[in-house]
Amino acid sequence: MDSLSGLEPFVFAAQFRSYVKAGKHLGITASAVAKSVSRLEGRMGIQLLNRTTRTIGLTEAGALFYERCRQALDDIRDAEAILHHSRTAPCGRLRVNVPHIVGQHLLMPLIADFVRRYPEIDLDIALEDRIVDLIDEDIDVVLRSGNLADSRLIARRIGDQHFITCASSSYLKENGCPLAPADIQNHRCLRYRYPNTGLLAPWVYAPPHEQPRLPETMIFNNSDAALRAAVDGLGLVHLPVYVAWDAIASGKLMPLLADYCLSIGSLWIIWPASRSLSPKVRAFADFIIEQLAAMPEAFMAFRDGYGKKTPSRSPF
Structure with a gap:
């Protein structure tokens, strides 16, 4: 000992x-x-x-x-x-790491219910866009998009991340509305830069418009900042549907090119294989998957789900 x-x-x-x-x-x-x-x-x-x-x-x-x-x-x-x-409910400190937009728009609205269900779990939540190493940094669970390459990790897929291009009505009134992805080259674009690679995030569209030329009018390292800039009429923005929906529902942003927009990767919940039997990790993972499964609008294409609704309120 x-x-x-x-x-x-x-x-x-x-x-x-x-x-x-x-x-x-x-x-x-x-x-x-x-x-x-x-x-x-x-x-x-x-x-x-x-x-x-x-x-x-x-x-x-x-x-x-x-x-x-x-x-x-x-x-x-x-x-x-x-x-x-075997004697009591899941307990202890749980270290969680999520990207900013996932944390702000998907995770945080669920946290109050999680705390009420599992009051003995102490949460340590970090919202950051860098890719973390769960093993080296002693993190219990992350929500992350992209591919899983580390065999020491366990992942469960939550859903596809569908994107939508948007702009404010004031911007469109002054600059016109793009009717196809090729028209984007004539507009101001609000871009997101990946913190780990320094590369700009692509705007993905259906063939034959896979790679339209994108102006780099303004560049952000935070998607919520780009969202705010778009609401303020500074240009076009390309965001996950679950991020843009509140602004679309309130009329602050108008959806564009919905028939061309595609998903970019999937969202996963991931934890180290060594902690697969940890009650607090399993409780958190099961809770998040259960809650997000009840919000299918968050992971469907705008034209397939949101586009059939009158944007009068957020689905969240």
């Missing part, structure tokens, strides 16, 4: 590359973390971490030991959670 007690300081020191950050995460001092790691190295008879004045890093032996220790600690936490779940 004494050996096990020294694993957590080592794992988090290696993960954060900092005794200070590891100490804050564990609720102990940086000095206590350093002493615990030193004692562990003494028992093992081998150096696990390389120390410099500014940072720490794993030795070759430390990297191998770190992977096994992290897995072991995950298994222990899951075993404790399963045992606890």
